[in-house]
Amino acid sequence: MCVSEQASEIEESTRERVLNLVVQRGPVRAADLATELALTSAAIRRHLIALESEGQIRVRPESPLHPRGRGRPAKRYIATAEARPRLDDGYSRVALMAIEQLRDRLGDEAVEQFADRRADEMVGRYRQAVEAAGQDPADRARMLADLLSADGYAASTRPVGANLAIQLCQGHCPVHAIAAQYPQMCESETRAFSELLGVHVQRLATLAGGEHVCTTHVPPGVPQVSTPSHHDDMEGNS
Structure with a gap:
């Protein structure tokens, strides 16, 4: 197996771990995912963007009833129905x-x-x-x-x-x-x-x-x- 194929398999495995954690813990923040999986912020963002584009996850903004002060509210991610294993x-x-x-x-x-x-x-x-x-x-x-x-x-x-x-x-x-x-x-x-x-x-x-x-x-x-x-x-x- 060439280096590029190994890197691709590792990337897919990591993305699957990210998705599984969103399924289990969602709504969950990117920072929490990064801490749980020992990944950098950049790596987490890359996987989240890919999963969102595939329709596996979506963003659920924080409730406006609990303002965080200035700045944008932290995004929280949840899994879509497409992400969950389905019965045959x-x-x-x-x-x-x-x-x-x-x-x-x-x-x-x-x-x-x-x-x-x-x-x-x-x-x-x-x-x-x-x-x-x-x-x-x-x-x-x-x-x-x-x-x-x-x-x-x-x-x-x-x-x-x-x-x-x-x-x-x-x-x-x-x-x-x-x-x-x-x-x-x-x-x-x-x-x-x-x-x-x-x-x-x-x-x-x-x-x-x-x-x-x-x-x-x-x-x-x-x-x-x-x-x-x-x-x-x-x-x-x-």
Whole structure:
């Protein structure tokens, strides 16, 4: 491999790292990206310009409700829908058809049960690792973000309110195309997060609802004793 080809591969790999970080952390400033990736300001600008021209990211200016004084407000970047991995179109269509047939034959309650079963499966897989993170909901949320990321959700956490609370952000959702038509998927997932973290969480935004990221507010507090899942209740009553 010649030197120019090696340089091109390195450039592409670095650009992919920049894009992945924007997906996970957006809205994020160029300076924060440079610090996180140990890149120069010039290198970050080059990658951001290229990604923006490709339609992978876009600028989200800072809110005018929080002026920074003189000078231009810092740009913050978020990923576009084009940047996120997508479910195979054929798979999405088949899944949507299956859920639609389930609803037509058995009603909306069947769809809710399906969504709850998916959420219960998530709780079952994640519970041990999340509980091992300790009693602090923030620590549990960080562990949950790692687990979600391993499953393709591009998740991260960020403190809010002088570190009194935390937000769990998901830059990608493998089932967001389905959730856009069946919000029960998001509702059950939110319930699963509450069960895992031991506090009442609130979903603030979703990819299925057209936002650039799914955002869940996790308040401070001490986790309570976890309650049985819907699936456990069903087995106990059988």
